[in-house]
Amino acid sequence: MKHKLRLGVNIDHVATIRNARGGLYPDPVRAAKLAAAAGADGITAHLREDRRHIRDTDIQRINDEVDRPLNLEMAATKEMLEIALKHKPHAACIVPEKREEQTTEGGLDAIGGHNHLTPMVREMSNAGIRVSLFIEPDARQLDAAVSLGAPVVELHTGRYADLEGADRDTEFERIKAAADYAASIGLECHAGHGLTFDNVVPIAAIATLVELNIGHFLIGEAIFSGLDSAIRRMRSLMDKARAEVEGARSA
Numbered sequence: 503m504k505h506k507l508r509l510g511v512n513i514d515h516v517a518t519i520r521n522a523r524g525g526l527y528p529d530p531v532r533a534a535k536l537a538a539a540a541g542a543d544g545i546t547a548h549l550r551e552d553r554r555h556i557r558d559t560d561i562q563r564i565n566d567e568v569d570r571p572l573n574l575e576m577a578a579t580k581e582m583l584e585i586a587l588k589h590k591p592h593a594a595c596i597v598p599e600k601r602e603e604q605t606t607e608g609g610l611d612a613i614g615g616h617n618h619l620t621p622m623v624r625e626m627s628n629a630g631i632r633v634s635l636f637i638e639p640d641a642r643q644l645d646a647a648v649s650l651g652a653p654v655v656e657l658h659t660g661r662y663a664d665l666e667g668a669d670r671d672t673e674f675e676r677i678k679a680a681a682d683y684a685a686s687i688g689l690e691c692h693a694g695h696g697l698t699f700d701n702v703v704p705i706a707a708i709a710t711l712v713e714l715n716i717g718h719f720l721i722g723e724a725i726f727s728g729l730d731s732a733i734r735r736m737r738s739l740m741d742k743a744r745a746e747v748e749g750a751r752s753a
């Protein structure tokens with residue numbers, strides 16, 4: 503396959519279950535190692551301000567113990583910038599964060615946040631961290647990402663995942679157009695949020711996407727079929743979708 507679509511497995515919700523009992527089990531680092539063995543190309547973890555799932559020690563241990571690049575999801579705060587500069591993960595994805603939200607709702611405003619985000623992106627880039635911005639599939643946000651110096655964007659697929667029928671098709675077209683536009687202006691384009699076995703195939707078939715980040719569904723599915731099996735099935739759906747689109751392009 504010419505352009506393999508990378509899979510980043512988000513292990514936040516292993517930590518959610520661990521924290522429900524206040525102990526050490528289940529260990530998100532064990533899940534990260536298992537994810538790597540099952541075909542994950544990277545491990546994604548969101549260190550939230552309130553540490554509701556991943557904690558600082560998890561970040562340290564994933565970096566030290568797991569043989570895959572870490573993508574640290576983080577809010578654009580001074581505290582998180584310091585943590586990123588200390589741990590120097592392979593990648594950092596800047597996400598909007600509200601304390602009361604259940605999960606990341608909506609994308610970052612790269613236009614309004616230009617002055618705040620530009621020095622953060624620069625500092626992390628200078629430290630060798632590949633910075634991405636989690637944004638809505640919108641050309642103006644993509645232009646703003648370029649103008650503030652981010653090399654990578656991650657398109658929010660949450661709306662696509664929540665919608666049905668024609669509304670979902672419209673949102674899908676928005677994501678595809680945004681991914682194609684991102685690639686045309688030199689951005690590496692990722693996507694994620696709310697992806698499942700049932701909705702991943704059309705997204706994986708967008709040839710301009712380089713990486714998908716998937717968490718909640720895989721950890722949920724692990725309850726029924728095991729994490730290894732859930733990740734292998736996701737990997738195989740993604741690879742099949744990508745192979746089909748590349749076969750169609752070269753035919």
Ligand code: PXP
Pocket residue numbers: 512514548575595597605606636656693694695696697715716717718719
């Ligand atoms: N990408 C980003 C930037 C996210 O914030 C999240 C959720 O933490 C995900 C991907 C994964 O979303 P989900 O857990 O719904 O698969």
